[in-house]
Amino acid sequence: MDAIVLQILNGLDKGSAYALIALGLTLIFGTLGVVNFAHGALFMLGAFCTVTLSRILTLSHEVVDPTRKDFLGNPLKVDVPYIYDWFGESTGAAIIDWAVPLSILFAIPIMIGIGVLMERGLIKHFYKRPHADQILVTFGLAIVLQEIIKYYFGANQIPAPAPQAFVGSLDFGALVGFEPGAIIYPYWRIVYFCFAMLLVGAVFAFLQFTTFGMVVRAGMADRETVGLLGINIDRRFTVMFGIAAAVAGLAGVMYTPINSPNYHMGMDFLVISFVVVVVGGMGSLPGAVLAGFVLGILESFASMRQVIELLPGVNQVVIYLAAIVILLTRPRGLLGRRGVMED
Amino acid sequence: FTNDPTGSSVTLGFNVPQTGPYADEGADELRAYELAVEHLNGGGDGGMMNTFSSKALNGAGILGKKVEYVTGDTQTKPDAARASARSMIEKDGAVMITGGSSSGVAVAVQALCQEAGIIFMAGLTHSNDTTGKDKKANGFRHFFNSYMSGAALAPILADNYGKDRKAYHLTADYNWGYTTEEAVRTSTEAMGWETVAAVKTPLAQTDFSSYVAPVLNSGADVLVLNHYGGNMVNSLTSAVQFGLRAAEANGKNFEIIVPLYSRLMARGAGKNVAGIFGSTNWHWSLENVGGAKYAGTNAFVQSFGQKYGFPPSQAAHTVYCQTLLYADAVQRAGSFNPCAVAEALEGYEFDGLGNGPTLYRAEDHQCFKDVLVVKGKENPDNEFDLLEIVDVTPAAQVTYDASIFGGELGSCNPGA
Amino acid sequence: MLGLNKKDASLLVVVAILVVCAPILLNPFPENSSLAQFNAGYPDLMQRFVIFGIFAIGFNILFGLTGYLSFGHAAFLGAGSYAGMWMMKLLSINVIPAIIFSTVIAGVISLAIGWISLRRSGIYFSILTLAFAQMAFALAASVLTPITGGETGLQTNLNDPRILPEFLGGGSAVDGNIPKPSLFGIEMTASFEIPVAGWLWTFNWGYYICGIMMLIAFYVAIRIFRSPFGLMLKAVKSNQQRMNYTGLNTRPYMLACFVISGMYAGLAGGLMAAMDPQVGAERMQWTASGEVVLMTILGGVGTLIGPVLGAGLIKYFENIFSKINKATLEVWFGVFPDWMSDFFVTIVYPFIGKGWHLTLGLLFMGIVIFLPGGLVEGGQRIRKLFNRKSSDASAKANPAE
Amino acid sequence: MNAPADFSKGVNHAQTAPAFLSVWNMESYYGESYIVQNISFNVHEGEILALLGRNGAGKTSTLRSIARMDEPQVTHGEIWLDHKPLHSMASHQASQAGIGLVPEDRSIIPGLTVEENLQLAQIAPPIGWSIERLYDLFPRLGERRKQEGVTLSGGEQQMLAIARALARDIKVLLLDEPYEGLAPVIVDEIEKTLRVIKEQGITTIIVEQNAIRALELADRAVILDTGGIVFDGTAQEVLENDELRAEYLAI
Amino acid sequence: MGILEVKDVGKRFGGLQALGDVNLDVAENTVHAIIGPNGAGKSTLLNCLVGKLIPDTGSVMFDGQSVLGRTPYQINQMGISRVFQTPEIFGELSVLENMMIPIFAKRDGAFRLQGIDNMMGEKDIVEAAEKMLVDMNMADKREMHAAAMSRGDKRRLEIGMCLAQEPRLLLLDEPTAGMARADTNNTIDLLKQIKEERDITIAIIEHDMHVVFSLAERITVLAQGTPLVEDTPDNIKGHPKVREAYLGEAA
Numbered sequence A: 001m002d003a004i005v006l007q008i009l010n011g012l013d014k015g016s017a018y019a020l021i022a023l024g025l026t027l028i029f030g031t032l033g034v035v036n037f038a039h040g041a042l043f044m045l046g047a048f049c050t051v052t053l054s055r056i057l058t059l060s061h062e063v064v065d066p067t068r069k070d071f072l073g074n075p076l077k078v079d080v081p082y083i084y085d086w087f088g089e090s091t092g093a094a095i096i097d098w099a100v101p102l103s104i105l106f107a108i109p110i111m112i113g114i115g116v117l118m119e120r121g122l123i124k125h126f127y128k129r130p131h132a133d134q135i136l137v138t139f140g141l142a143i144v145l146q147e148i149i150k151y152y153f154g155a156n157q158i159p160a161p162a163p164q165a166f167v168g169s170l171d172f173g174a175l176v177g178f179e180p181g182a183i184i185y186p187y188w189r190i191v192y193f194c195f196a197m198l199l200v201g202a203v204f205a206f207l208q209f210t211t212f213g214m215v216v217r218a219g220m221a222d223r224e225t226v227g228l229l230g231i232n233i234d235r236r237f238t239v240m241f242g243i244a245a246a247v248a249g250l251a252g253v254m255y256t257p258i259n260s261p262n263y264h265m266g267m268d269f270l271v272i273s274f275v276v277v278v279v280g281g282m283g284s285l286p287g288a289v290l291a292g293f294v295l296g297i298l299e300s301f302a303s304m305r306q307v308i309e310l311l312p313g314v315n316q317v318v319i320y321l322a323a324i325v326i327l328l329t330r331p332r333g334l335l336g337r338r339g340v341m342e343d
Numbered sequence B: 001f002t003n004d005p006t007g008s009s010v011t012l013g014f015n016v017p018q019t020g021p022y023a024d025e026g027a028d029e030l031r032a033y034e035l036a037v038e039h040l041n042g043g044g045d046g047g048m049m050n051t052f053s054s055k056a057l058n059g060a061g062i063l064g065k066k067v068e069y070v071t072g073d074t075q076t077k078p079d080a081a082r083a084s085a086r087s088m089i090e091k092d093g094a095v096m097i098t099g100g101s102s103s104g105v106a107v108a109v110q111a112l113c114q115e116a117g118i119i120f121m122a123g124l125t126h127s128n129d130t131t132g133k134d135k136k137a138n139g140f141r142h143f144f145n146s147y148m149s150g151a152a153l154a155p156i157l158a159d160n161y162g163k164d165r166k167a168y169h170l171t172a173d174y175n176w177g178y179t180t181e182e183a184v185r186t187s188t189e190a191m192g193w194e195t196v197a198a199v200k201t202p203l204a205q206t207d208f209s210s211y212v213a214p215v216l217n218s219g220a221d222v223l224v225l226n227h228y229g230g231n232m233v234n235s236l237t238s239a240v241q242f243g244l245r246a247a248e249a250n251g252k253n254f255e256i257i258v259p260l261y262s263r264l265m266a267r268g269a270g271k272n273v274a275g276i277f278g279s280t281n282w283h284w285s286l287e288n289v290g291g292a293k294y295a296g297t298n299a300f301v302q303s304f305g306q307k308y309g310f311p312p313s314q315a316a317h318t319v320y321c322q323t324l325l326y327a328d329a330v331q332r333a334g335s336f337n338p339c340a341v342a343e344a345l346e347g348y349e350f351d352g353l354g355n356g357p358t359l360y361r362a363e364d365h366q367c368f369k370d371v372l373v374v375k376g377k378e379n380p381d382n383e384f385d386l387l388e389i390v391d392v393t394p395a396a397q398v399t400y401d402a403s404i405f406g407g408e409l410g411s412c413n414p415g416a
Numbered sequence C: 001m002l003g004l005n006k007k008d009a010s011l012l013v014v015v016a017i018l019v020v021c022a023p024i025l026l027n028p029f030p031e032n033s034s035l036a037q038f039n040a041g042y043p044d045l046m047q048r049f050v051i052f053g054i055f056a057i058g059f060n061i062l063f064g065l066t067g068y069l070s071f072g073h074a075a076f077l078g079a080g081s082y083a084g085m086w087m088m089k090l091l092s093i094n095v096i097p098a099i100i101f102s103t104v105i106a107g108v109i110s111l112a113i114g115w116i117s118l119r120r121s122g123i124y125f126s127i128l129t130l131a132f133a134q135m136a137f138a139l140a141a142s143v144l145t146p147i148t149g150g151e152t153g154l155q156t157n158l159n160d161p162r163i164l165p166e167f168l169g170g171g172s173a174v175d176g177n178i179p180k181p182s183l184f185g186i187e188m189t190a191s192f193e194i195p196v197a198g199w200l201w202t203f204n205w206g207y208y209i210c211g212i213m214m215l216i217a218f219y220v221a222i223r224i225f226r227s228p229f230g231l232m233l234k235a236v237k238s239n240q241q242r243m244n245y246t247g248l249n250t251r252p253y254m255l256a257c258f259v260i261s262g263m264y265a266g267l268a269g270g271l272m273a274a275m276d277p278q279v280g281a282e283r284m285q286w287t288a289s290g291e292v293v294l295m296t297i298l299g300g301v302g303t304l305i306g307p308v309l310g311a312g313l314i315k316y317f318e319n320i321f322s323k324i325n326k327a328t329l330e331v332w333f334g335v336f337p338d339w340m341s342d343f344f345v346t347i348v349y350p351f352i353g354k355g356w357h358l359t360l361g362l363l364f365m366g367i368v369i370f371l372p373g374g375l376v377e378g379g380q381r382i383r384k385l386f387n388r389k390s391s392d393a394s395a396k397a398n399p400a401e
Numbered sequence D: 001m002n003a004p005a006d007f008s009k010g011v012n013h014a015q016t017a018p019a020f021l022s023v024w025n026m027e028s029y030y031g032e033s034y035i036v037q038n039i040s041f042n043v044h045e046g047e048i049l050a051l052l053g054r055n056g057a058g059k060t061s062t063l064r065s066i067a068r069m070d071e072p073q074v075t076h077g078e079i080w081l082d083h084k085p086l087h088s089m090a091s092h093q094a095s096q097a098g099i100g101l102v103p104e105d106r107s108i109i110p111g112l113t114v115e116e117n118l119q120l121a122q123i124a125p126p127i128g129w130s131i132e133r134l135y136d137l138f139p140r141l142g143e144r145r146k147q148e149g150v151t152l153s154g155g156e157q158q159m160l161a162i163a164r165a166l167a168r169d170i171k172v173l174l175l176d177e178p179y180e181g182l183a184p185v186i187v188d189e190i191e192k193t194l195r196v197i198k199e200q201g202i203t204t205i206i207v208e209q210n211a212i213r214a215l216e217l218a219d220r221a222v223i224l225d226t227g228g229i230v231f232d233g234t235a236q237e238v239l240e241n242d243e244l245r246a247e248y249l250a251i
Numbered sequence E: 001m002g003i004l005e006v007k008d009v010g011k012r013f014g015g016l017q018a019l020g021d022v023n024l025d026v027a028e029n030t031v032h033a034i035i036g037p038n039g040a041g042k043s044t045l046l047n048c049l050v051g052k053l054i055p056d057t058g059s060v061m062f063d064g065q066s067v068l069g070r071t072p073y074q075i076n077q078m079g080i081s082r083v084f085q086t087p088e089i090f091g092e093l094s095v096l097e098n099m100m101i102p103i104f105a106k107r108d109g110a111f112r113l114q115g116i117d118n119m120m121g122e123k124d125i126v127e128a129a130e131k132m133l134v135d136m137n138m139a140d141k142r143e144m145h146a147a148a149m150s151r152g153d154k155r156r157l158e159i160g161m162c163l164a165q166e167p168r169l170l171l172l173d174e175p176t177a178g179m180a181r182a183d184t185n186n187t188i189d190l191l192k193q194i195k196e197e198r199d200i201t202i203a204i205i206e207h208d209m210h211v212v213f214s215l216a217e218r219i220t221v222l223a224q225g226t227p228l229v230e231d232t233p234d235n236i237k238g239h240p241k242v243r244e245a246y247l248g249e250a251a
């Protein structure tokens, strides 16, 4: 029983990662109809916003410490962050400690900027082009972004830990009446889940309670006619892209303490996020989120030892298996709309 | 034989991952290769050529021919690695291929070199198979292997954590993972440990939470992460997040073990590695800690550090050694003929390359030398000082019978 | 000729000539020149060009004609490779059974996957094929390790049975070495080299066998494009509804097309195993499926020769650009003064060697942005330019007309 | 028969333009094909103009050019609406300037209900008739307000397309075959509506195959053939000129 | 006993009874028109005949065999062809290719693998397609992309494609909508001629009374999903209820 609750919890946080990435992707892919292979790269860029901010915060000057030696036996040069000089050591250290949450503020304008730039400079010209061309150009862009990041940050992972206050885990089991220690759950993952729900809610609200969503959907289905009705659809597409980029970026920012970022993390998520969006149903935001959680939880269950022993290898294929079953029984995914990218 | 160098130079093929997850290891390997070539051609301070027990090398290239090299990208994919190696052989006329970053690649490229009649000097590969089940007459490995990691680690673990432990293994679902799990299991079980469970994790996994979370309730009190690279960074991060470091089980402190460590990896995992045991082939502080027996280490660190500004990784060290060893073997054999070179390497004993006295065993072309047991440092002095050498296990203790892994060496192929 | 119209026949002839002369054409730079780096005329790469050409031609039969974008074609390539390897391990080192069997197996598997995936269209179809391929990859890489060799892959071994009699390529090891794939005794790696002045031309048996297979594959593709069957496939792409109400059953057309395309992939896989006896599971990964998609788009979707060109370009970058290192650059720019050469090296370095992906990414973007129809469109534009120029010239020459 | 006024190219006609909507020397292309071939005509405020011609004559292309759709591309010429230069606008700007087009394929937006299709027209200014008023005009649409627009019957879709144009405050209504597919009684209804619209001062250009009906409604007529204007005059003239009708309209 | 017998067919869309107990009997080798107000269910009825929709109740028999439970292509192979209300053609193919496809379907059935046969080697089919193009008066458009044609031309092409199949029952949903008068008349003549020459039954939906009254031998008037009357054209013209609900002043 506790094992099951545990895997559901695990599925929730994996699900929130999938859901967040798929949410951003579905804004571009399910709503604007652009097969955006650079979406994973946006997620990755978000994560590197965190890395960049913590690099900025730890910008240092060197102080030679003659008592210690470096690997060549020379006196050790110690880096002292400027921020220590300005705010004093303890405040400075606290600011550095809170780099990840601070990055949210840092990342929002940057990611919106990147999204808008990308749309204006590139994607704009590809709405009417075949999906194949969109794949090629966005894949090319993804590679370029990745390589640039790799060039500056290297190929290995870079740790970006959560603030000290969120290190450690909650004894969730004890709270709901299991034995102590039966179900423990890291604080940061709880934060991630809540953050995901908040972001999903905000995006939903924006699209639900304004006509923005309807207009963009209409524009996707028939740009020409929407223009005929006096609506400047290009501008709305740009805004949509900016939002999508920001959502992807924030998903990346908050993900860094869970897995240390590297330049390749976007590609790792790319395929899964396409699967999630399509299983959720093209053009459906709730579908993408639902599918994210369903697949996340399924994956968690499939990686239970007992399950793997029963069916070796299910953990590796369960998402795809589920995708096949769902798409065969529900032709347009969980909540898909008719006619969106069916040809 | 294939690619007998006719001109005044000889070409070596450095086939390393330049893209993909091991690109940083690959980059470090490449630095070491360049350094080795410089030293072979008489440039720089000579590095370990000065401490190497064999004095056949004289700084005038190999057999008087200037050493040149070509580089290629394995992408850590057997297919791509073979394509790259084939182009080195067919297009550039390389006489020897070296490099690699994973056992899959090493096995694939080694087989290719066997077929083509070229010597293969393996780089970073740790699976037993490379010189076990899949060994080849034209292939040689300086790096240690899973078996040795297990054999070296087990006694230290028993000393530190006791003989009554229950281990839970998470194993990367591929050949290296299997052999490492197997090695650690057998050697710890021999100490009296019990293995509660061993779960295979997909190689492409990035979030290990659903594998890590159930560990605490399984009755285990030790978690063994048979992971490397990104896998290990992520699984260790998950394990720490789920409070395993702080937890108690069966009345003991819960412990985590990482059988194969590398410094580059430790950097990715950050503070999470503190206090965690593992093994490694070599570390830049070895001579400072272990004394003159490990001569060569400081010479190498010095010349590498001067050139690049940071200490070499174990990957850099092993490929530097491999390059010198090859050059030396050619020099001693007096010929580039792969069969002559192989003969010169087989059963060769040497010293001064930073690992102490070492044997290139004839039966399986595996090097036997001391193995380092290391631990993540609690309070690193500087950004390179992440691992602390806990113990050095003597070579004798990690030596095994050459036949235990099966496989056939075949006969050396000099090529057409 | 051969039932082709004049235009197609001349295209086939041109391709055939290119294939035959490739060892010369791809080695334009003398052996010892500093540009020899850019030579691609060595057996392994030439084999890859034509093998991936076959793969892309087959993919284009599906994608170019019907518009169905399969994201799982690598599964068929991989299955073909494994099948071919097993033939070389079990039956004979002769490549013929390997090639035949790999094509057949890929056909059978694509029949099964196509049967299910073709129930959906558009993006849903793409994701179904992707899911199947990813499952195949995951299984090959782990659970099926006894058959596939897992992540390390499958190789020929000293003690493989090879039960066919020796003259058919059966039999075991030759003095401690594994026999090499061959065609009735001609080893795939066997080449003869002709040095001409500063050039060295390598004519390789394996390459020519692949080349012949590609020409056959290309010919069959032309015939399919020009057949009523091809017309039906284009009609499926254009309007399935009209197809149905015209009394045509689209399912078998699609399935036949899918299987043919899968068999092309299987053939390519079989040839890969035959040229280089080693298969790794990553050959089936989505990135491999994605690669053939990129090749096809890069060359020109729905064109006959485009996919081959796209395949060539990507493989060229992967194999040639990735091998240029700093030392090579220093040699090239050595003629300039030091500061200039340093400057050039710094500028160029991020784009070559380990930066080859960056160049490839930029190339992808550049081509789609500036040549929407892929490389083939580029060619057409150049030709148009020439035509215009020459017609301008003739117009000037004959002002009276 | 008035010959189209001849204005030299490149002059700013805003001040000299005698009419409410003026098209000067307009040329449009679909890719490389030259479709609208240098046409000029004027429409006065409050007037109904019938634009007639055979299939493929270029009627739709002319309307689309005026509405500033991406295709066909207007490569030359000027279009002025009430002293505003339509030729330098994008379609959404033209719409905001007062152009309303009822396209020949109706272009009901898939995925949106009838009501959403109408709401969409009232997002950008200027806003015209209220949705309730439109439902009064076409009660069938009111009954089907929650139904997805594209599942309406052919005739219902036509009503929706006209209603959608009226939902905006337009100055010029461009109708591309508005009677097509409508039952005769409904055609009568729409004709009445068009007269009402005219009374409100809205200018209309109507393209219609049912030429007689269109001419009975219209004040003036322009006849197109292979992309050029072959007649520009009053509707009455066409109705009376049998030769003209026989040659270009086959009636 | 007609060739097509529709018995008690009903179809609901959610709360809307689009068809209720429709009975229809079309005699062999006649032209039967179905008219009625917009949204009466005419297209829906046609959809039930060709397998696009499955009726909730009732039966549809063609030549003694049930149509229900068969897929569209099977129904077509039985000898029923349909022209849609909005043109359904192969936009990316040339006009000639468009015309060849139905002829292939006629000759080879629902599926035949002609993997490497040469299309242009099929002389008979090319000739038949070209002849049909001449008949449809569009031989000059032979090489054009079908999508680039004007809408009237697309419709003509679609009719030609259906006729090329030589169906036994031809269903036409507003075939002349948007067609110029001259071509409408041509089409009427063509349909008449084909009916004379071949054993063909035609069911036609039209709002253009000129077409209806020139072609139809019997007329069914559908209103709100049920047949109002069925009679000869002359009687329908004079029927007061029909005049009121549908024809208006047109008749």
Ligand SMILES: Nc1ncnc2c1ncn2[C@@H]1O[C@H](COP(=O)(O)OP(=O)(O)OP(=O)(O)O)[C@@H](O)[C@H]1O
Pocket: D030, D033, D035, D053, D054, D055, D056, D057, D058, D059, D060, D061, D062, D071, D104, E147, E148, E149, E150, E151, E152, E153, E178, E180
């Ligand atoms: N998208 C297109 N691409 C190329 N040519 C086109 C395109 N659309 C229309 N044409 C061509 O432009 C010409 C004029 O077409 P247009 O649709 O304006 O005619 P129309 O007068 O509206 O005819 P109809 O009465 O049939 O609707 C036709 O010859 C047609 O073939």
Ligand SMILES: Nc1ncnc2c1ncn2[C@@H]1O[C@H](COP(=O)(O)OP(=O)(O)OP(=O)(O)O)[C@@H](O)[C@H]1O
Pocket: D144, D147, D151, D152, D153, D154, D155, D156, D181, E013, E014, E016, E018, E036, E037, E038, E039, E040, E041, E042, E043, E044, E045, E085
């Ligand atoms: N898929 C559907 N879902 C809901 N309602 C539908 C659907 N298809 C048709 N209807 C409704 O059923 C009714 C009958 O539609 P149908 O298309 O058969 O009319 P029709 O007689 O052909 O009219 P018209 O002459 O205008 O083409 C209409 O009111 C239409 O809105």
Ligand SMILES: CC(C)C[C@H](N)C(=O)O
Pocket: B101, B102, B103, B104, B124, B125, B126, B127, B176, B228, B260
């Ligand atoms: C990089 C190596 C030391 C470990 C690697 N995973 C292997 O297969 O051997």
Ligand SMILES: [Mg+2]
Pocket: D059, D060, D061, D104, D176, E150, E151
């Ligand atoms: Mg028109």
Ligand SMILES: [Mg+2]
Pocket: D153, D154, D155, E042, E043, E044, E085, E173
């Ligand atoms: Mg209808």
